[in-house]
Amino acid sequence: MDYGKHLNLHTIIMLRDVIRKWWQVELAFADRHGMVHEWQRGEISPPPNAFCRAALTSKEGLRRCGQSVRVLNEKFKANKKVRRSLIHDCHLNFSIVGAPLYIANEYEGFLFVEGFARQPLDAREADVLKSKVRQFAPQHTALDGWSEQVPVLDGAELSKLSDLLECAANEIANHEAAEASRQEDGAPGSSRELSDRYRFEKIIGRSGPMMEVFRLMEKVANSDSTVLINGESGTGKELVARAIHLSGPRAQQPFVVQNCSAFNDNLLESALFGHTRGAFTGALRDKKGLFEVADSGTFFLDEVGDMSAALQVKLLRVLQEGTFLPVGGTQLKEVNVRVIAATHKDLSELVKRGEFREDLYYRINVIRVQLPPLRERRDDMPVLIDHFLRKHHREGQRARGLDAEALAILGAYAWPGNIRELENEIERLLVLGGDLESIPAELISSRIRDAVLPGGGPFISPRAHGKLHEAVEALEREMIQQGLMRTRYNKSRLARELGISRSNLILKISRYGLDKGLPEDESEMGDA
Numbered sequence: 458m459d460y461g462k463h464l465n466l467h468t469i470i471m472l473r474d475v476i477r478k479w480w481q482v483e484l485a486f487a488d489r490h491g492m493v494h495e496w497q498r499g500e501i502s503p504p505p506n507a508f509c510r511a512a513l514t515s516k517e518g519l520r521r522c523g524q525s526v527r528v529l530n531e532k533f534k535a536n537k538k539v540r541r542s543l544i545h546d547c548h549l550n551f552s553i554v555g556a557p558l559y560i561a562n563e564y565e566g567f568l569f570v571e572g573f574a575r576q577p578l579d580a581r582e583a584d585v586l587k588s589k590v591r592q593f594a595p596q597h598t599a600l601d602g603w604s605e606q607v608p609v610l611d612g613a614e615l616s617k618l619s620d621l622l623e624c625a626a627n628e629i630a631n632h633e634a635a636e637a638s639r640q641e642d643g644a645p646g647s648s649r650e651l652s653d654r655y656r657f658e659k660i661i662g663r664s665g666p667m668m669e670v671f672r673l674m675e676k677v678a679n680s681d682s683t684v685l686i687n688g689e690s691g692t693g694k695e696l697v698a699r700a701i702h703l704s705g706p707r708a709q710q711p712f713v714v715q716n717c718s719a720f721n722d723n724l725l726e727s728a729l730f731g732h733t734r735g736a737f738t739g740a741l742r743d744k745k746g747l748f749e750v751a752d753s754g755t756f757f758l759d760e761v762g763d764m765s766a767a768l769q770v771k772l773l774r775v776l777q778e779g780t781f782l783p784v785g786g787t788q789l790k791e792v793n794v795r796v797i798a799a800t801h802k803d804l805s806e807l808v809k810r811g812e813f814r815e816d817l818y819y820r821i822n823v824i825r826v827q828l829p830p831l832r833e834r835r836d837d838m839p840v841l842i843d844h845f846l847r848k849h850h851r852e853g854q855r856a857r858g859l860d861a862e863a864l865a866i867l868g869a870y871a872w873p874g875n876i877r878e879l880e881n882e883i884e885r886l887l888v889l890g891g892d893l894e895s896i897p898a899e900l901i902s903s904r905i906r907d908a909v910l911p912g913g914g915p916f917i918s919p920r921a922h923g924k925l926h927e928a929v930e931a932l933e934r935e936m937i938q939q940g941l942m943r944t945r946y947n948k949s950r951l952a953r954e955l956g957i958s959r960s961n962l963i964l965k966i967s968r969y970g971l972d973k974g975l976p977e978d979e980s981e982m983g984d985a
């Protein structure tokens with residue numbers, strides 16, 4: 458069972474987000490043997506519960522946590538009629554709740570959440586807990602205040618969490634059943650590959666901005682409304698368009714793509730609407746246009762902002778009436794096509810300058826999806842880097858990751874080329890450093906190093922160990938803290954320097970506890 462792909466199911470991403478927000482706990486998977494593969498690989502999301510954090514990051518504590526999980530696994534295996542959640546107390550006397558996962562009626566493991574108490578700890582329980590943790594926590598670890606951080610779920614809250622886990626298990630089972638059904642139907646391999654590649658689950662991202670994109674995509678997928686996707690180059694506009702198409706009622710129909718900036722006016726008109734024999738020099742026979750090819754399916758028009766005024770009129774007619782006239786033709790053709798348009802330009806500004814038709818703008822801007830640039834979704838950096846390392850890993854390469862300094866430099870870079878630029882850089886690093894266990898910072902492209910390390914000076918990483926998300930968060934906190942001091946707490950100026958919005962910066966300042974003792978926005982007066 459490939460639990461990695463289930464982590465990127467849209468439902469599972471949303472579930473993890475919900476339980477983190479509501480109960481401050483982490484979702485995990487255990488296989489049919491009770492093994493938690495993420496833990497074995499060292500990919501542990503640090504829980505807010507400091508006692509569990511200390512246990513999971515020590516060899517002996519991890520062993521005991523694993524034993525506790527396997528006890529719950531044995532309970533599921535002992536009675537395979539049980540399809541509801543079960544609860545078990547771990548070696549620290551915290552609770553574990555898990556929901557069994559059955560695929561084609563075969564037990565495959567369970568989803569679980571651990572590390573919470575069912576009632577607040579009293580002083581005696583807190584002392585007992587501290588004595589247990591001292592057996593594997595680093596010497597001289599300060600345990601004061603830890604008991605106050607333990608999540609508490611009473612009966613009603615635990616019932617809600619159990620229902621969510623069962624719902625998630627059913628969602629995974631349904632997803633696997635649908636995949637098996639598609640394969641049994643004998644669909645062409647290329648279609649299956651496209652479907653697998655472009656479903657929502659395959660769009661990598663768990664950050665707040667991407668969750669908003671997923672929620673909007675989910676709402677528009679089953680409609681026939683025209684969609685306008687806005688986003689910088691390299692943010693994945695075509696990927697999103699394909700995902701919307703393949704998640705909607707036209708999924709089995711054609712998905713056609715045309716970049717409007719790729720051809721001159723005459724060639725683009727012929728490509729879109731087709732032409733008749735003799736319409737122009739070289740037109741030796743009738744040729745279907747892409748709108749006709751896309752009939753009953755979806756037509757993705759990329760960089761629609763580059764379309765000429767004359768072609769904008771023809772496009773408007775297709776959208777309003779569903780008809781068009783081939784170049785050189787005399788008879789209208791009728792099509793039923795859903796149009797998804799995309800651009801990196803501000804079409805409303807083009808309308809003001811008279812470069813884009815206002816009526817066409819309102820016709821294609823029925824539903825607008827704004828894709829965030831990579832610099833505004835840095836929380837996704839760890840999972841994106843890991844995804845591209847896996848995608849471009851080749852047999853014989855030893856490299857399984859990047860060293861801490863390399864990760865910190867990539868985390869500090871602004872990525873003007875967005876995800877496309879990041880993927881190209883990771884592929885390049887694997888080619889150059891694939892024979893090493895860990896790819897060093899020295900192999901990172903000079904343009905990235907020069908942007909992050911002006912003058913070629915050494916990179917002072919605030920963290921030289923730990924997991925990727927921890928290193929990125931530590932770096933982000935350090936950059937914001939130093940930036941606040943450098944700009945004399947001018948948040949507007951610092952937000953511009955970091956390439957994020959001021960509101961986003963304020964949220965991060967609060968998240969990292971940097972707002973304590975922060976002066977009121979007196980320095981904003983210097984903002985010009």
